[in-house]
Amino acid sequence: MSDLPPRTAALPPSPFVRLNALLGAPPPGLVPVALSVGEPQGPVPSFVAEIIAREAAGFAKYPPIQGTDALRGAIAAWLTRRYALAPGAIDPETMVLPLNGTREGLFMATFAVVPERKAGGRPAVLLPNPFYSAYPAGALASGAEPVYVNALKETGFLPDFAALDEATLTRTAAIFIASPSNPEGAVADLAYWKGLFELSDRHGFVILADECYSEIYPGETPPPGALQAAQALGRSFERLLVFNSLSKRSGLAGLRSGFVAGDARLIAAYRDLRSNAGPQLSGPLQSVSAHAWGDEAHVEANRAVYRANMKIAAEELGNRTWFRLPEAGFFLWLETGAGEETALRLWRRAALRVVPGAYLANAAGIGSRPGNPGTDFIRVALVNGPETTRAALKSLASVLTGPGT
Numbered sequence: 001m002s003d004l005p006p007r008t009a010a011l012p013p014s015p016f017v018r019l020n021a022l023l024g025a026p027p028p029g030l031v032p033v034a035l036s037v038g039e040p041q042g043p044v045p046s047f048v049a050e051i052i053a054r055e056a057a058g059f060a061k062y063p064p065i066q067g068t069d070a071l072r073g074a075i076a077a078w079l080t081r082r083y084a085l086a087p088g089a090i091d092p093e094t095m096v097l098p099l100n101g102t103r104e105g106l107f108m109a110t111f112a113v114v115p116e117r118k119a120g121g122r123p124a125v126l127l128p129n130p131f132y133s134a135y136p137a138g139a140l141a142s143g144a145e146p147v148y149v150n151a152l153k154e155t156g157f158l159p160d161f162a163a164l165d166e167a168t169l170t171r172t173a174a175i176f177i178a179s180p181s182n183p184e185g186a187v188a189d190l191a192y193w194k195g196l197f198e199l200s201d202r203h204g205f206v207i208l209a210d211e212c213y214s215e216i217y218p219g220e221t222p223p224p225g226a227l228q229a230a231q232a233l234g235r236s237f238e239r240l241l242v243f244n245s246l247s248k249r250s251g252l253a254g255l256r257s258g259f260v261a262g263d264a265r266l267i268a269a270y271r272d273l274r275s276n277a278g279p280q281l282s283g284p285l286q287s288v289s290a291h292a293w294g295d296e297a298h299v300e301a302n303r304a305v306y307r308a309n310m311k312i313a314a315e316e317l318g319n320r321t322w323f324r325l326p327e328a329g330f331f332l333w334l335e336t337g338a339g340e341e342t343a344l345r346l347w348r349r350a351a352l353r354v355v356p357g358a359y360l361a362n363a364a365g366i367g368s369r370p371g372n373p374g375t376d377f378i379r380v381a382l383v384n385g386p387e388t389t390r391a392a393l394k395s396l397a398s399v400l401t402g403p404g405t
């Protein structure tokens with residue numbers, strides 16, 4: 001029995017620690033290709049170094065936790081442009097808060113919005129299953145019960161929260177939802193948002209909408225966002241917080257820059273919490289971030305690479321029964337069967353590093369099919385350039401038709 005509190009003892013094991021243990025050393029004579037981590041491999045935009053060099057003196061100062069006016073303004077302007085929001089719908093003073101990357105922001109948000117008790121019991125926080133690891137960490141650290149809701153093919157690879165029993169929904173204080181989702185690349189449409197908003201109205205829970213893959217999509221139409229859906233449905237942003245980041249959009253995962261926006265009452269509470277305990281984004285990096293939210297040229301260049309990669313994936317794997325082109329994002333979620341064995345085979349035969357789907361999900365998931373919804377899948381991150389991607393996918397295709405498949 002562990003004497004550690006559940007907020008750490010009950011955390012799911014890291015998929016990457018498990019992956020290292022599964023794969024071990026690289027196979028002799030082969031050069032490993034990392035298709036495991038969702039870390040963009042493109043160049044850092046040139047404005048990053050220029051702004052840091054110009055503003056380096058700012059590293060001597062404590063930066064404002066609420067963000068500079070320039071950064072909050074740039075984020076509000078981007079949201080308004082990207083989602084065709086009504087002018088003034090996002091007040092940069094009261095409805096935007098910069099984050100030190102969305103990982104910590106998603107984790108810490110639960111501290112601000114989850115009460116100690118809900119409907120006389122331990123509050124529940126609902127998560128998609130598979131999930132991003134900060135969601136259960138936040139739920140557990142704030143004393144809530146994480147409830148894993150399976151995202152299955154039959155539910156469009158998104159969780160069907162409305163199918164949960166009434167007692168759980170009554171105790172629900174917050175839900176995490178990612179659209180576009182990781183790993184499936186599924187996108188919530190207006191009907192999905194409508195259902196979720198109605199559920200939130202009925203049960204009074206907060207929606208924490210993770211949109212960090214919003215700028216990466218293979219087609220011409222950008223995925224809709226939660227603020228956009230709320231506006232289209234004639235709603236306010238009450239009980240709605242959206243999170244976005246420069247990590248994927250701008251290929252700046254190491255900058256650690258994101259934001260949360262939405263319900264002004266929740267943002268005020270979150271800002272108060274962060275004023276005491278939140279990590280600021282340093283001044284020069286706030287300037288870099290303001291510039292990045294204001295510039296689409298580098299984002300379009302990044303998107304062109306991901307589009308080319310998805311086209312290559314369709315060319316190389318499109319005739320396989322287990323292939324599915326994601327609606328957005330840069331992951332392939334492939335139902336090859338026996339995800340763990342498949343990952344091991346790809347590693348041993350071709351030095352391709354992919355993640356078994358089961359490592360990204362929880363076996364205690366609830367849904368029309370209970371159990372771990374990732375067991376039969378592998379996740380393949382297409383974050384390299386097109387040349388590496390084509391060679392890797394050719395090699396993946398040949399391993400998965402060879403003997404033993």
Ligand SMILES: Cc1ncc(COP(=O)(O)O)c(C=O)c1O
Pocket residue numbers: 038100101102103104132178181182210212244245246247253256257258
């Ligand atoms: C679904 C999802 N949300 C959030 C994040 C966190 O991104 P960051 O902390 O870099 O903003 C990631 C990173 O991989 C992710 O996959």
